[in-house]
Amino acid sequence: MKICTKNHHHWSLLDSLPHDKNGAGKYKCAGCAYEKGFKAGKNKEESLNIDLDKLHESQSGTMQYKSPHAAFAQGYVDGINNS
Numbered sequence: 001m002k003i004c005t006k007n008h009h010h011w012s013l014l015d016s017l018p019h020d021k022n023g024a025g026k027y028k029c030a031g032c033a034y035e036k037g038f039k040a041g042k043n044k045e046e047s048l049n050i051d052l053d054k055l056h057e058s059q060s061g062t063m064q065y066k067s068p069h070a071a072f073a074q075g076y077v078d079g080i081n082n083s
């Protein structure tokens with residue numbers, strides 16, 4: 001999978017999310033997971049699939065090791081709040 005080239009790597013809103021040091025989401029981009037969750041929340045999707053394999057790999061920086069699961073969930077809530 002390609003390394004993420006989007007510029008969401010330093011979003012402060014993801015600062016409080018837990019890290020994923022050893023889990024399946026370790027090298028996955030939490031920013032992409034957040035955007036995916038946000039979209040799902042906005043559409044009020046009821047069948048959620050984080051689909052880790054389809055996320056870009058994270059670059060080094062603060063986003064690395066952030067849990068994509070938590071990022072997706074945060075995005076989902078924020079998406080609902082914005083819908």
Ligand SMILES: [Zn+2]
Pocket residue numbers: 004005006008029030031032033056
């Ligand atoms: Zn990304």
